[in-house]
Amino acid sequence: MTISRRALLAAAAAAGGGLLTACGSNTGRGDGGGSGPALSHWYHQYGEAGTEQAVKRYAAAYTKARVTVQWRPGNYDQQTAAALLTDSGPDVFEVNGPSLDQIQGGQVVDLTGLLDGVEDDYNPVVLTPKRHDGKIWAIPQVIDMQMLYYRKSLLRDAGVEPPTTLDALVDAAKKLTTRKVKGLFLGNDGGAGVLGGTPLYAAGLRLVTDEGTVGFDDPAAARTLGKLHRLHADKSLLLGAPADWSDPSAFIQGLTAMQWTGLWALPQVQKELGDDFGVLPFPADGSTGRPAVPVGAYGAAVSARSRHVDAAEEYVKWLWVDRTDYQEDFALSYGFHIPARLSLAKKAAKLRTGAAADAVRFTTDHGWAQPLLWTPAAQTAYQDALSRIIKDGADPERELRTVVGKVSDELRRVQRKTT
């Protein structure tokens, strides 16, 4: 409890008297179990019921430190970024990164040693972006991935096959669009945000090459992105739904025949639609193309400003390396994620059949994760261009030329720091 009831009353009394300085500084950490140093562990707010209680239960079971869990709504990245600048930030925090600037700025601790002997058990596609300079900066927790959900019955009625090429997807979306139902939902912004680099990977390209240069300086990029504009021009895209792409509501409510959303939506879709749906990766485009699904993992990181770095590392190792039972529970009992550890993913019965099995296969075969060198500045430049291409019909070649220029500068900046 951060603000105790007593402090509340004291403050109320003080406020009544017009004095405001009476409330004590009670940071009140350590209502978890165990003894030893007090650690604070931050999570972003998960939507699935029970997740919060679960992580609090894990923390309470740890005996070597008193761990307090903080459950943070709102813009989590912004909150952690601000908190890491100070001494009152978290000791341990989950992060959709860490970002290269956070690593280079010395804000997070090297966790390579924690994975001694088990490194190979972590899915390489999500472990790679946590690696920099040969060190590992966060322990992947669970894998999240996104894919295309489609309503079997609606496709059948319209005489449309599940699309396996981008052209087929564009055509299918057009055919499935009626006055009340749209063909495809890629988010309320028309897809620029959620698709990100996925169409580039589907065209056989990538965001950043292994050499650290721009990976989409290629005519194929403009060709593929240009096709996305057709979705918009045909009015096949659902726009302005009350819930965005991350929520399957639009799909379940029948506002759209196909929706791009996360694996986490699977249980809800299954519950509402039964068998009347299927899943697909983002379809390939062009002769060198291949299907693509974006994957990512929140990782557990330790703040370099923590007063108990060693204790924090030990706790992270306990929870996210040693306690495989908790890791399995966290991945599969509440939402629906793929465990980051290959051995757990293989064991999971829930992931062996139906759409879940497809999702696991897509992840292994077609998964791409955002490279560490792809910084927020690069992302903003690319996403702005993609939005203009999709919605305004801007010339993809010209837009991409600008982006390639900006991203090259940014890549040079971050790599200069490395050496």
Add this chain to the structure above:
Amino acid sequence: MSARTVEARTTAAAAAARQSPGARAVHRRRALWFWVFVGPFAAGLALFTYVPLLWSVWLSFFDAHNTVTPTHFVGLDNYTAMLSDDAFRDSLLTFALFTAFIVPATYVLSLALALMVNRVRRLRAFFRSVFFLPAACSYVVAALIWKMSIFNGVRFGLANTVLDFFGAEPVAWLSTTDPPWYWLVVVTVRLWLQAGFYMILFLAGLQRIDPVLYEAAAVDGARPGWQVLRHITLPQLRATSVAVVLLLVVNAFQAFDEFYNLLSDARGYPPYARPPLVYLYYTALGQGQNLGLGSAGAVILALIIGVVTVGQARWFGLGRRNADG
């Protein structure tokens, strides 16, 4: 400012005090009392506004990625980077246009409301309350209603239900760039939230107009309506109008909340209708922790707001003395 004469008097008194014999003791006593009254406030403002402000200015000369205690001095690099960033320039231009539109629109609507409410005989308090009530709403709540209920892009949004009634296709209000329907959403939410507050300012101004003026105008044969409005009411409301326009302009350039709540999503913000503050927010506060660049942009923005405000004040013939002081 109606306060000008009084202000002048105070300063004159101060000047007189300076010259009179034994002025020193008087001075000291006054200074003491002044700081007794103003001191706590000024100290707090210095600590919680000026310190962060100067800190921001200082940051703007450094390469400050993910740090507030940078060591790498870069001179004016952040400023040149910001000024040559077309996304930032775009946002400044967009917001100049937005200001040019929203200021007159809010002005006209709130003045019209005030004139009507002022003249209505029955239910006056009722109407005043209704128009004023939205001012109590937070931007978060207003954005929620606008985005999810009135102007959502699907068939069950209120606006689309109305369109459907007339047989028109549903419109994705916030996502359509051609025509830019999102402006309709942004402008209406701002009008709804703000008009009532400025209406109250105008109502207060109207109350202060001497009825004799209207009687005289009637004797002179001015027809009620436009002529009276133009020759009596508006000139008498000049002071209020100036204050309202100043407040509106400052508010328009500082636009953040409703834009952020209406248009941002988990993945960022679309490249249109992006106010400078929202752009800076993403540069400096989101995952892009480029605090030096963000601070440089903030300084540029604050300078623009300052220049516009002071320029406007001069244009209206206000604060001439202020500018000297």
Add this chain to the structure above:
Amino acid sequence: MDDALVRAGRALRLVVLIVLAVLFLIPFYLLVRNGLSSEQDITSPEWTLFPSELHWDNVRELFEDPSVPFARSLLNSALIAVATTAGTVLLASLAGYGFARIPYRHADKVFYAVLGTLMVPAAVTFVPSFVLVSTLGWISTLRGLIVPTLFSAFACFVFRQYFLGFPRELEDAAQVDGLGPWRTYWYVVVPNARPVFAAVGTIVFIGAWNSFLWPLVIGQDQSAWTVQVALSSFTTAQVVRLHELFLAAAVSILPLLLVFLCFQRWIVAGVERSGID
């Protein structure tokens, strides 16, 4: 005939006002309508003005939601808003009086330094402010949530303008009676300046109740959430429950509407006499 014209004009004005009033009230209605509907009624393809039935259960559900301490957040907001209002009004009114009445040589300079801060958008000093508060060790404390927000240049400005127009005779009389500035202020000025206190107080209260970013970042534990933070937790979850969101929003503005309606008369009076213009 002129008479008829005037009457027609009057009727037209009334009609226009009624139409506008309805338009201004629709958003409030939608909040309540959606808040008390079932999820199906909100998203039904055949949208109707009235939901098929009212779900009062939603209210209980909202307050018993295990993942969001909604009642607690209302209490926190009330406490913070009251404390912020009291503190802001106290500090700003003292300063405003000092600026208006005490002929100090550098008063103008100090005053422009205060006014200048109105032009600086709060968002741009956000990170340094946060770091500063954290350096003071005030993260997750009531102090951190309240104290840094107490120094409102706007409130100070309004008070100054009001006191400039305050009749000097009262203070002169008090001085003749031998009261110093301090006691003059408390015994003569304050009791006669209630409207402006009510007006500024209401505006500050609304701002404090509605503020979001600061409480979100400073109040780091669920037990310190304000109602705006709780509200945002309904929208940032991966799955949005519309009826809960709308109902929470409706409940969150209810206290404000009450405060507003009660104090409206004072606000108007305060504005009229303060010469905000």
